[in-house]
Amino acid sequence: MLFRTKSYPFAGRLLLWIVLIVVAVVGAAHWLVAADANGQKAFGAFTLFPVLSVLALALLSKRTLEPLFAGACIGMMMLASNPLVFIQSLMGSALKVMASPVMGWILLLSALMGGLITWLQVSRATAAFSELLGKIVKTRAQSLLAAWALGLVIFIDDYLSALTVGAAMRRLTDKFKVSRAMLAYVAAATAAPVCLLVPISTWAIYISGLLESNGVAAKGAGLAYYTSIIPYMFYAWITILLVPLVAYRLIPPSPTMRAAEAAAAAQDFAPEAVAEVALDGSTRPRLWHFFVPIVVMIGATWVLGDTLLGVMTSVLVTLAVYRLAKIGSLPDLFEHFMSGVSSMITPIAIIFAAFVLQDVNDQLGLAPYLINSVKPYLSATYLPVIAFVLLSFLTFTTGSFWGIYAIAIPIIVPLALALDANMALTLGAVVSAGGFGSHACFFGDATVLASRSCEITPLQHALTQFRYVLISAVLAAVLFWVLA
Numbered sequence: 001m002l003f004r005t006k007s008y009p010f011a012g013r014l015l016l017w018i019v020l021i022v023v024a025v026v027g028a029a030h031w032l033v034a035a036d037a038n039g040q041k042a043f044g045a046f047t048l049f050p051v052l053s054v055l056a057l058a059l060l061s062k063r064t065l066e067p068l069f070a071g072a073c074i075g076m077m078m079l080a081s082n083p084l085v086f087i088q089s090l091m092g093s094a095l096k097v098m099a100s101p102v103m104g105w106i107l108l109l110s111a112l113m114g115g116l117i118t119w120l121q122v123s124r125a126t127a128a129f130s131e132l133l134g135k136i137v138k139t140r141a142q143s144l145l146a147a148w149a150l151g152l153v154i155f156i157d158d159y160l161s162a163l164t165v166g167a168a169m170r171r172l173t174d175k176f177k178v179s180r181a182m183l184a185y186v187a188a189a190t191a192a193p194v195c196l197l198v199p200i201s202t203w204a205i206y207i208s209g210l211l212e213s214n215g216v217a218a219k220g221a222g223l224a225y226y227t228s229i230i231p232y233m234f235y236a237w238i239t240i241l242l243v244p245l246v247a248y249r250l251i252p253p254s255p256t257m258r259a260a261e262a263a264a265a266a267q268d269f270a271p272e273a274v275a276e277v278a279l280d281g282s283t284r285p286r287l288w289h290f291f292v293p294i295v296v297m298i299g300a301t302w303v304l305g306d307t308l309l310g311v312m313t314s315v316l317v318t319l320a321v322y323r324l325a326k327i328g329s330l331p332d333l334f335e336h337f338m339s340g341v342s343s344m345i346t347p348i349a350i351i352f353a354a355f356v357l358q359d360v361n362d363q364l365g366l367a368p369y370l371i372n373s374v375k376p377y378l379s380a381t382y383l384p385v386i387a388f389v390l391l392s393f394l395t396f397t398t399g400s401f402w403g404i405y406a407i408a409i410p411i412i413v414p415l416a417l418a419l420d421a422n423m424a425l426t427l428g429a430v431v432s433a434g435g436f437g438s439h440a441c442f443f444g445d446a447t448v449l450a451s452r453s454c455e456i457t458p459l460q461h462a463l464t465q466f467r468y469v470l471i472s473a474v475l476a477a478v479l480f481w482v483l484a
Helices: 011-032 044-061 065-079 083-099 101-122 125-134 140-153 158-175 180-189 192-197 202-213 222-232 234-247 255-266 288-304 307-324 330-342 345-364 366-377 383-398 402-419 423-440 445-453 458-483
Strands: none
Touching: 044 065, 044 345, 044 366, 044 383, 065 083, 065 345, 083 101, 083 345, 101 125, 101 158, 101 288, 101 307, 101 330, 101 345, 101 445, 125 158, 125 288, 140 158, 140 180, 140 234, 158 180, 158 192, 158 288, 158 307, 158 445, 180 234, 180 255, 180 445, 180 458, 192 202, 192 234, 192 423, 202 222, 202 402, 202 423, 222 423, 234 423, 234 458, 255 458, 288 307, 307 330, 345 366, 345 383, 345 445, 366 383, 366 402, 383 402, 383 423, 383 458, 402 423, 423 445, 423 458, 445 458
């Protein structure tokens, strides 16, 4: 339940006040907003209400899925003229999201990765990998640096990195009493930020296409132009370089992270003892059981140019190899695979709800409203830092990163030209904002997958890493302001 009355006596009254506030604001949005030239309602500042409601409800309930659903409902109530239209519009948005190739891609990728990770556990492949690293890694800090290094190597796609680092490293970090929250921070810090700095990642290829389609770079020269702005992606650089400082405790942890670390230190970790019982009854882990699936997955992704195709190739190869190695029978392997798929249902549901909320925010016009609101205050000196701060807020509150790029670049580029601002620095700020959102947003897809791979909740992950995220963001903002 979102609020548990037995645990919180004031929950009933609090929920009543929330309902009354929602009804009042939605009513005001219907009666007070003006229509634009096309007869469409321009909600103005009311467009912020759904995303602010999500943040407030998440902090109150310590949950993720329910606040996202509530935010989508609130936004759709603002758009709908009556309850019947509200239900039709909400289901229409849900069907639109479910039918989109992007959601289908994420659903299949998450399900396949869930099954593959379970195979790595039941074959004791992760145990073998942990034993190998255990011969080299001797301290807590070194275990975090090993996770950091693995994240740097898996630079092709942020989903692939977020899921792999947590699954591969949690057994080793458990050995050194590292909290799962700290491991999740490292996994997330080396996901999107690393992808931004590598010009052959999925992020780089997508943004390069936007640069070409918006006339920033000539056709075929988008990747070269993207490479030229990598030095200005300050958030990504700072985030990656911050991890070793955090690992060696040169940066003090936040109270929430300190509590998670204390809980981990007091816990007798044996989280995968049951899962990692070899299917054939053997207790001896084999290192190649780990490297075959991982190497095939990364190699196939590189060759085929699609993470989903790479993961599917790895699943098929792993099934054949594990069967030939007599790790388990086909029924046993498929049973464990489906168990892994089922473990991804909640993360998939969170991502789906976030996408519905994104669609509602698009219909409300949240991003254009905020960008147009700050236009009168822009100058060449302040454009990069304002773009970074504003778009970071948008990506954090909406969970949309590539979508914000598609909206912001056609608006920011002409502004930079008109103000004679530093184009490379400005675009570095825009790209950095997407990296911040992917890293910080508690319902962002990569964040949800990173928390799932480390077996903690997305909100716990977001709250425990917030101090480190904020440090990176503030330092990046200062650099954008100073260099402009």
